[in-house]
Amino acid sequence: MTITTNQLRQAVINAGTLGNNRDASAIRDMAQSLKRWGKFTPRQEEFAKALIERNSAEKCSIQENKSKEHQTKWVEDQDYQGFIIFLARFFSVSVQQAYFHHINNRSHQANKVLDTLEGETPSWSDCNSLLTSKLVPRLRQTYDATPLYALGELVQVRKSETDGWEYSNGLVEEMGIIIEINSAPVNTVATYHKTKGGTRVYDIMFPSGRRTKRENQLKLVSRKNHNKGKSCK
Secondary structure, three states, X not given: OOOOHHHHHHHHHHHHHHOOHHHHHHHHHHHHHHHHHOOOXXXXXXXXXXXXXXXXXXXXXXXXXXXXXXXXXXXXXXXXXXXXXXXXXXXXXXXXXXXXXXXXXXXXXXXXXXXXXOOOOOOHHHHHHHHOOOOHHHHHXXXXXXXXXXXXXXXXXXXXXXXXXXXXXXXXXXXXXXXXXXOOOXXXXXXXXXXOEOOOEEEXXXXXXXXXXXXXXXXXXXXXXXXXXXXXX
């Protein structure tokens, strides 16, 4: 099959519809090359065919159908909508070093989703980039799980999770009362632990002041230890 300039132009349009911006740029360059030299080398032609196939009218039709399904689910399925918003908040604020580039590559789409929440439905392509992240299974565990701790419960920071400031100020044994659950967006991903929980965020009032901690950084103070150590009264 001889590749024509018109085919390449249509592929650029399709790539834009599919959100494949890098493909669109590459196809434009190839169209300019074809116009200048009149033909492709065998390797260029093979690459052009792959780009055209990846950005075909059929792929656009599939994307359009998925977009319509997304529009319906966004309105009718509160769990679907809620989880996407949860993901968008995570990707917009997290700076977790272990996945920094992966998270950073999705932060733009996450912010676009959050910016369109006032009466609009965010685009399927932006939402899909979040839903297809490799971090989703573990984030879903935290999203679905019931909070391990209730308002008013007495907790301590696990010694293994004590930070330098707490250690240097002698606050390792300090006890505090949970005063808010989900006080900030989840900003860390970790495998959910049946005992330690997930990465849900809590605000705790300690004698030294109010601090924010992840669920898996905390432990419940047993009744026999309620009168030991430092705690809020």
